[in-house]
Amino acid sequence: MVGAARGRGATSNRSSRFESLQREDFDDGWTEHDGQAVQIATTVQPMKSRTIVARNASPDVGFDRSINPYRGCSHGCIYCYARPAHAYLGLSPGLDFETKLYFKPHAGRLLAAELGRKGYQPKVIHIGGDTDPYQPDEKRLGVTRQVLEVLQRFRHPFSIITKSALILRDLDVLGEMGRAGLARAAVSITTLDRRLARSMEPRAATPERRVEAVRRLSEAGVPTIVMFAPSIPALNDHEMEAVLERAAAAGARGAGYVALRLPLEIKALFEEWLETDHPDRAQRVMSMVRQMRGGAAYNSAWGSRMTGQGPVADTMRQRFELARRRFGLDQALPPLDLSQFAPPPPQSDQLQLF
16 A cells, blocks of 8 residues: 555555455555655444344354444454455455444434334343444444443343443443443453554554553443453463453453454455564464464364464463463353343323323
8 A cells, every 4th residue: 555544453455355356556656655654534424224233143252142333443453353344335344444434323213122122032232242332433423322321221231342441431321230230341452562552453542541441340330351352472462461460450350362363354454464563573473373273364163263273272272261360350250130121111102292
């Protein structure tokens, strides 16, 4: 690409796998530029949705229902496994994913309709399974806030994950629901190194602000876990113990980790980023990633796609389990309470006339 994109994770905007014609920027010598980083504006558009709750049958995640208020994410995390989904919109999983965003303006109304449906049976809903529910535009759009208020009104249990300190805006809802056994939160902390965080996750909250989010959520009564995800060999995996220790000191009650995943277009994007931002270790990182994935950059097999296989993956897993026990993050959290679910009485149109 001609000139790096300022504050962005991806270094290119290659066409998606579904496009018959592939495009890639290159410098042909005719364009005058001073080598400075270019600025790419973020656009956010409403998208039409008929439903808001997505369902999955994956055995690798602890939920089968989820809500994603946004598609695309301006945090720009280079490793984000949601990037390939932008291809279904005819957009690039590269810079398009970070700069061409979509939101669901009627999320609250759609959720209320689904939860109020006759015969609905509650199960824990996870918020943010794909893209972050607290990316910067949430501050003015309030889509995630809509969802939380509906869940609170219906007394419906939920979990939520983010790497943004904006979650603290909603402590009034999260704290009350957490104390009632209806909510828990997870905060993703991938590194304590601000320079590495800015490189990997250019528009996400700093590591210090994420640790502070763990502390304040915990103090408000929200059971909070720390997610060390992704764990990238030869890049950030050496920080695993330090991250878990800081999170435990801040009040975290549990921990999880995910080994780096590079499906579809993410592999090329991640390798480009390594060569640009971390050329001194690019070959070593990819060599160890392949050692965890049977010689390939990624293996999507259920049961191992989150952790990998082989000696490198086994060592990572053993270190995590030891650190989790050492810092008291191995205690099972009580299940969220399904028995409190109670749809509010429907509003009468007749009463609204008076």
